[in-house]
Amino acid sequence: MERIQMADGLSFSRIVHGLWRLNEWNYSSQQTLDLIHHALDKGITTFDHADIYGSYTCEELFGDALSLEPSIREKIELVTKCGIVLESANRPEHKSHHYNTSKAHIISSVENSLKNLQTEYIDVLLIHRPDPFMDPEQTVEAFTQLKAQGKVRYFGVSNFKQHQFDLLQSYMDEKLITNQIELSPLQLENFEDGTLNLCMKERIAPMAWSPLSGGSIFSSQEERAARLRNVLQKISGEIGAESIDQVMYAWLLAHPAKIMPIVGSGKTARIDAAVDSLSLKMNHDQWFEILQTSMGHDVP
Amino acid sequence: MERIQMADGLSFSRIVHGLWRLNEWNYSSQQTLDLIHHALDKGITTFDHADIYGSYTCEELFGDALSLEPSIREKIELVTKCGIVLESANRPEHKSHHYNTSKAHIISSVENSLKNLQTEYIDVLLIHRPDPFMDPEQTVEAFTQLKAQGKVRYFGVSNFKQHQFDLLQSYMDEKLITNQIELSPLQLENFEDGTLNLCMKERIAPMAWSPLSGGSIFSSQEERAARLRNVLQKISGEIGAESIDQVMYAWLLAHPAKIMPIVGSGKTARIDAAVDSLSLKMNHDQWFEILQTSMGHDVP
Amino acid sequence: MERIQMADGLSFSRIVHGLWRLNEWNYSSQQTLDLIHHALDKGITTFDHADIYGSYTCEELFGDALSLEPSIREKIELVTKCGIVLESANRPEHKSHHYNTSKAHIISSVENSLKNLQTEYIDVLLIHRPDPFMDPEQTVEAFTQLKAQGKVRYFGVSNFKQHQFDLLQSYMDEKLITNQIELSPLQLENFEDGTLNLCMKERIAPMAWSPLSGGSIFSSQEERAARLRNVLQKISGEIGAESIDQVMYAWLLAHPAKIMPIVGSGKTARIDAAVDSLSLKMNHDQWFEILQTSMGHDVP
Numbered sequence: 001m002e003r004i005q006m007a008d009g010l011s012f013s014r015i016v017h018g019l020w021r022l023n024e025w026n027y028s029s030q031q032t033l034d035l036i037h038h039a040l041d042k043g044i045t046t047f048d049h050a051d052i053y054g055s056y057t058c059e060e061l062f063g064d065a066l067s068l069e070p071s072i073r074e075k076i077e078l079v080t081k082c083g084i085v086l087e088s089a090n091r092p093e094h095k096s097h098h099y100n101t102s103k104a105h106i107i108s109s110v111e112n113s114l115k116n117l118q119t120e121y122i123d124v125l126l127i128h129r130p131d132p133f134m135d136p137e138q139t140v141e142a143f144t145q146l147k148a149q150g151k152v153r154y155f156g157v158s159n160f161k162q163h164q165f166d167l168l169q170s171y172m173d174e175k176l177i178t179n180q181i182e183l184s185p186l187q188l189e190n191f192e193d194g195t196l197n198l199c200m201k202e203r204i205a206p207m208a209w210s211p212l213s214g215g216s217i218f219s220s221q222e223e224r225a226a227r228l229r230n231v232l233q234k235i236s237g238e239i240g241a242e243s244i245d246q247v248m249y250a251w252l253l254a255h256p257a258k259i260m261p262i263v264g265s266g267k268t269a270r271i272d273a274a275v276d277s278l279s280l281k282m283n284h285d286q287w288f289e290i291l292q293t294s295m296g297h298d299v300p
Numbered sequence: 301m302e303r304i305q306m307a308d309g310l311s312f313s314r315i316v317h318g319l320w321r322l323n324e325w326n327y328s329s330q331q332t333l334d335l336i337h338h339a340l341d342k343g344i345t346t347f348d349h350a351d352i353y354g355s356y357t358c359e360e361l362f363g364d365a366l367s368l369e370p371s372i373r374e375k376i377e378l379v380t381k382c383g384i385v386l387e388s389a390n391r392p393e394h395k396s397h398h399y400n401t402s403k404a405h406i407i408s409s410v411e412n413s414l415k416n417l418q419t420e421y422i423d424v425l426l427i428h429r430p431d432p433f434m435d436p437e438q439t440v441e442a443f444t445q446l447k448a449q450g451k452v453r454y455f456g457v458s459n460f461k462q463h464q465f466d467l468l469q470s471y472m473d474e475k476l477i478t479n480q481i482e483l484s485p486l487q488l489e490n491f492e493d494g495t496l497n498l499c500m501k502e503r504i505a506p507m508a509w510s511p512l513s514g515g516s517i518f519s520s521q522e523e524r525a526a527r528l529r530n531v532l533q534k535i536s537g538e539i540g541a542e543s544i545d546q547v548m549y550a551w552l553l554a555h556p557a558k559i560m561p562i563v564g565s566g567k568t569a570r571i572d573a574a575v576d577s578l579s580l581k582m583n584h585d586q587w588f589e590i591l592q593t594s595m596g597h598d599v600p
Numbered sequence: 601m602e603r604i605q606m607a608d609g610l611s612f613s614r615i616v617h618g619l620w621r622l623n624e625w626n627y628s629s630q631q632t633l634d635l636i637h638h639a640l641d642k643g644i645t646t647f648d649h650a651d652i653y654g655s656y657t658c659e660e661l662f663g664d665a666l667s668l669e670p671s672i673r674e675k676i677e678l679v680t681k682c683g684i685v686l687e688s689a690n691r692p693e694h695k696s697h698h699y700n701t702s703k704a705h706i707i708s709s710v711e712n713s714l715k716n717l718q719t720e721y722i723d724v725l726l727i728h729r730p731d732p733f734m735d736p737e738q739t740v741e742a743f744t745q746l747k748a749q750g751k752v753r754y755f756g757v758s759n760f761k762q763h764q765f766d767l768l769q770s771y772m773d774e775k776l777i778t779n780q781i782e783l784s785p786l787q788l789e790n791f792e793d794g795t796l797n798l799c800m801k802e803r804i805a806p807m808a809w810s811p812l813s814g815g816s817i818f819s820s821q822e823e824r825a826a827r828l829r830n831v832l833q834k835i836s837g838e839i840g841a842e843s844i845d846q847v848m849y850a851w852l853l854a855h856p857a858k859i860m861p862i863v864g865s866g867k868t869a870r871i872d873a874a875v876d877s878l879s880l881k882m883n884h885d886q887w888f889e890i891l892q893t894s895m896g897h898d899v900p
Binding site: 056097099136164 | 733793800892
């Protein structure tokens, strides 16, 4: 599979596997390990986590699988996130939902992630959401310490707009290596407000969360979704796709920003569909037909 | 006429003549040549085109006139644009309306423009619209090749917001030399959203399209247009203008950004009115009265 | 009191006293002098003015007090502003409300401020509002002349968004040293649109005007204000504040941007309340509860 160079010593598989619903799949550790093997066989080596996924349970489920075959660790890239505080039975000390990007919270969150993932290092740590209360000096102090200790190799952000990215970057010596943002034919905000352009300008490849818009496109009766579904279906035939999810992946993959879609499915067939979409070609007419159908009007 | 230095070896006349409706004027080549001579006599040396104007016909009509007196070429600056794909009987291979800023499309578009304009070089080539599917590396490869071949001297953009401008500029060694944007007393968007400020910050003079808002100000019964028309009429008397179009030009010309209005008329009287507006003076009270009348409220 | 380093040779007290309603307090010069002494005793040394406050009267009222004890001048920092033109019986030559950031207007405005404040220098001059008709070359020429003459030590802006800040800064050799913006739990615009982040990125401490939202929080029956008032009241008890205005100050003071609230009261008790809020501590849960109550929804 195509790989994207993220930093001097790090590359990602173009398709990333996302574990945010791992707890809902009711897999045994062996079944999760089998899924990881399936992904690896297909060329997917990059796995996306967050401390909070599954109300703080998904990292541990993944770590339990990893512990069955520790040698896999060196063959994969682990991304995880921190900075959101959720109320959870698994975190009784949390009294409210808020953000925390203080040095103490980031370091404590990473320590938990390392333990839960049963690994000695995170490849990339992302700040999960822009924090209006962020003290960038503290955040970067945490980064510096975690890097020096070998606990985190690289740092990035998620859902950051330009001013939030520029602020944090201005306090760092190293470059933020990615911005994980929502991108799909149904979610154009980051195409329109300059966030995707920011990534290209900074020469960083974005990770795309919810590349299928959470699946609403498949069933929604809403006019916009229905209209787009029809066009995706038509183009599916034109480009030889097997399903409209492949067309949505192909739409993102065709963009020059080197978008890396995160596939959040536990089903091997859906993972395979995503991987196979890498071979699909989309021309300008088709790319803009999807864009304009989603916008509901022509470009000017 | 005042001239604006656009780059080391290039200046524009402060008033630019626009040819986007040339095909509607039903002029013979000789009549078009006469119009060019009239503009030149008034000091207008800069002519604004796009590949798509008149459904891909205006460049050729201008080129036919130019061919009657080829020595004019060295006395004028030709601006043209590329990047929009229109469905047209003149481009049967176009299957849909979209943007294309690929290397192949830009080069092919410029080759057509050179042939149609009957010239060996374009002074300034603009990307007509920000293309959400733009691969800036490809776009800049086209620029580099066209420059090396002597086919295009300088490059700019049109309708670009800050993030779009910054992205393309970040891939270029040379500076983009202008941003052609919509500016008029009725169209304040680029005043308000930072686009005009971007031009000043980059020290590039913007070209203003639709400086008269397409003429709607003259007849519209809409409340805002009527309200503004009354104020323009009043200020017309105060500053000694002959018509409200002169007041609208004077409003743009008074701004320190060195705005170059594009006059898109085929009538010599309207061209003369624009040129004569260069001698009108507008004070702060008058400038803000027009702004505030257009906004519908006072500045804070 | 904590002090904020604003430039190499200048620091501000963390709490600033604002004189924009000085004319409404009906104080004799001696009473105003007493108020200044009270502020100084509490550690407040920075006083915020504008030419236009009190329809061009407040600077003079302050200057009259200062003239009773001229030695105070060296113990305080004077901030004033220019750039707004108001119709006023005190400025019969003003024909309309507009902005003027021309060299002549700025210099004339500062000359008036020096005379009214009975001082030989202004510590910081701010452009009061972003002027869409600003010629930054002229504005900076005025700055350069005023600095060379020793009439103004440093320059800043007020209510500037990023593109306005970047434009003016791009014409200056020195740094703009502050941006005075509206910030309060009821006014989140500058938190959300990147203006506060700009200040942090530029390493400049913002001054906050209307930190209590003009007092509407205390009495408004509007749903949002009532909802926020309840939460402020609750947190007041949690953190040991004496009143909800202290909680609002504490919310701004807790933010890492080094926000300097401007207290615009002529009552010593209200000034003391602001100063005492410096000792209050607010945790993440509380800070976000206020934010989210004001927004009317949770952070994502």
